[in-house]
Amino acid sequence: MGKLVEALEREGYRDGESLFGAPYDFRHAPAAEGQANRELSRFRRQLRALVERASRANGDKAVVLVSHSQGGYFTMDFLRRSPLSWRRRFVKHYVMASTGAGGFVVSMQFFASTGNDSSSSPPSPATAMSLPSVGRTLPSRFTALPSPVAFGDDTPLVVTRNKSYAARDMSAFLAAAGLPPDMVRLYETRELPVALNLGAPLVPVTCVNGVGVPTTEMLVYRDGLDGTPEVAYGDGDGVVNLASIVALDKVIGGDPRQEYYRSVRIANMSHRGVVSDPVALQRLVGENLVVTSAEDTRVM
Template sequence: MDTHAQLLLVVIFVGSLAVAAAAAGLHPVVLLPAYTCSQLDARLTDEFEPAASAAPSCGGGVLLKKKGWFRLWNNHTALLEDPALVPCYAELLRLVFDPVAGDYRNVPGVETRVVSFGSTRGFASNDPAMKLVEALEAVGYKQGENLFGAPYAFRYAPAPPGQASREFSRFLSRLTLLVEQASERNGGMPVLVTHSFGGFNAHVFLRRSPLAWRRRYIKHFVMASAGAGGAVLLLRFGSSSSSPSPSFAGKFLVLPSPKVFGHAPLVVTRAKNYSAHDIPEYLKANGFSGEEVARYVARVLPVTLDFAAPPAVPMTCVNAIGVPTPEMLVYWDGEFDEEPDEVVYG
């Protein structure tokens, strides 16, 4: 079953919910897309000073001359026209950790915002979630009436209760209001539909919402291709196929959870095997600093260990079968900055 087939099943399932409640019309849908589907705008202030590695592509360049908001991610047009801007765009996307606030921030002088929150129109056009949007519209859903989108700042991630996570907390507040508005406009409880990483965010959102609120506002939770509990493929930090910058707090959220993967070996070398319980040691072996590893242990691990079905929320998970999925990475000589010597699929 490929991604398109999975999304078709989601549409059929959501449609069946609507048929069951035909008298009330289509159940409103709030869609959370995949990891990099959400688009970001940026605005620079006089405080921005690029790091030395990015200075040649940023200094005096066209980006520094921009006034007001411009598209930062996913800006294929600018990068195709001038590939030399890639290091500068990477610098603008980079996150830094503020030890005083205990939270992640943009690089000083960079302001960012999510494009078109509340709508799916801001989703990246080549993301599979757009196929889901098109299919929902084909069966009668309309933007702003009973179809809503919740794009998010994918570089950030939730922190455990009691720790600062300003951007993610802001997202949860906006999502709460969006769900309530969707319900009020349609006289019925919305269905939360997610694709890939959107499922992680929706899961945390539901787990942290009051039980009475969930019972009142959530009809159903549908996850497509969520990879719940993390993915082995994301342990390829040094390869060209690695996901976006390790400075992104969100990247660590999708590392394999010990609660799901247990002690099974995920990375194999001649000297040592690494399981999900060994990820702190594996991060060190990949060159992450002691502070970065400590933040993984303190901020990310408690969130991944909290993985469980949110009470009082009916759930449907749609995942692929028969599709080779990385189950183990083999680096015989421990050269983690190269492609694996072998990928074992399950």
């Protein structure tokens, strides 16, 4: 987020005064309603306190929340679990960058891989989660798996000699990839319900995504899931598929309770480029973050 921070500072924001950071532990992921997650609960408490403190320090103004990639899932979870009256009081606008509504196909390759050290590093945002054996069991890895919300029930995403796997077949795919039953159940009971029930945060939202970059759309394994797949590419930002980006229009924009929703798609822009490329930053800051004014408070 460094380049974005610099761009905002050029617009008059000041670190610790009107610009604040909210780091999170990428190993964790939002859990289904009614299920405990101490790390996420602590993050929500800290973020709520930060928002309120930032508001007080700036004349009780509502804040603008900004997230990138996986941070979008944390922020959506935070907003949906916050009282609506609190959201309306403290959140003026939420800008979600490089996040789809239904995961991305390349994440399935990470699970299929045996995790040998010789394997090539996967692209952001999952590079840090690709460690041998450990990475396959991090709850946050499940968040990135394709959801039927975006990819439908029948679109083949992984194809082997004997079987094809669509978004609805994710449990069978994970089992075939060698995950133990308890980890498959973790996906089914904690992360899949979150993906299926992702909904509008009911605060003004602008979604900013790159498109026009070749993005893994289907993986074909001819020698088993532990082999090297042939990759069919489609549209997206190089990580998040266009189908997941388009699904935002339905998941957020399609909710009649969502009063303001805007989707901005930047041509030929990568996942990271949305918050680092000069052209994207000009668009992001000029058309979205300064929709309100440079006197607002940003929490990122």
